[in-house]
Amino acid sequence: MRFGISTFVTDESMLPGSLATEVEQRGFHSLIVTEHSHMPVAYEPPYPGAGEPPREYYRTLDPFVALASAATTTRNLVLVTGVVLLPQRDVIYTAKEVATLDLISDCRLVLGVGVGWNQLEMRHHGLDPASRGRKLN
Numbered sequence: 001m002r003f004g005i006s007t008f009v010t011d012e013s014m015l016p017g018s019l020a021t022e023v024e025q026r027g028f029h030s031l032i033v034t035e036h037s038h039m040p041v042a043y044e045p046p047y048p049g050a051g052e053p054p055r056e057y058y059r060t061l062d063p064f065v066a067l068a069s070a071a072t073t074t075r076n077l078v079l080v081t082g083v084v085l086l087p088q089r090d091v092i093y094t095a096k097e098v099a100t101l102d103l104i105s106d107c108r109l110v111l112g113v114g115v116g117w118n119q120l121e122m123r124h125h126g127l128d129p130a131s132r133g134r135k136l137n
Contacts, residue, residue: 002029002030003028003029004028004029004030004031004032004078004080005023005028005030005031005032006032006033006034006082007019007031007032007033007034008033008034008056008057008059008060009033009034009060009061009063009066010056010059010060010061011059011061012055012056012059013056015069016033016061016065016066016067016069016070017069017070017072017073018073019031019070020069020070020071020073020074020077020079021073021074023074023077024074024075024076024077028077029077029078030077030078030079030080030110031067031070031077031078031079031080032080032081032082032112033061033063033066033067033080033081033082034060034063034082034083035060035062035063035081035083035084035085036057036060036085036118036121037085037088037121037124037125038058038121038124039053039057039058039118039121040118040120040121040124042120043120044118044119044120046117046118046119063081063084064081064097064098064100064101067079067081067101067105067109068100068101068104068105071101071104071105071106071108072104076108077108078108078109078110079101079105079108079109079110080109080110080111080112081109081110081111081112081113082112083112083113083114084111084112084113084114085113085114085115085116085121086113086114086115086135086136087115087116087122087127087131087132087133087135087136088116088121088122088125088127098111113136115132115133115135115136116132
């Protein structure tokens with residue numbers, strides 16, 4: 001069995017390179033980082049009673065930049081996106097970011113993708129929430 005650390009890397013957390021070094025030194029298999037491009041000020045809960053997202057949702061760093069930093073400070077740690085909100089991204093830039101990170105990490109990238117849950121965040125990207133699943137295909 002392999003264990004990894006899943007976390008929000010923010011401007012208030014450890015820097016991604018330092019975090020990755022500590023995670024690898026402690027024998028973990030992987031570092032999994034999250035993505036939100038932003039959290040809209042006018043928050044709409046995804047379901048009744050959901051409440052406000054925790055502070056780290058508002059401060060999340062870019063997963064590819066964070067994992068690139070992690071790649072430069074580790075040798076064996078598997079670097080995982082958990083998850084990239086692919087329907088909200090430009091597919092060509094994202095493909096280039098993924099290929100670049102996979103190259104500089106010596107093929108240690110695992111790309112986790114998802115469709116997201118924050119409908120206002122999607123709308124800010126010009127995405128109709130009802131089409132997000134189809135756009136992922």
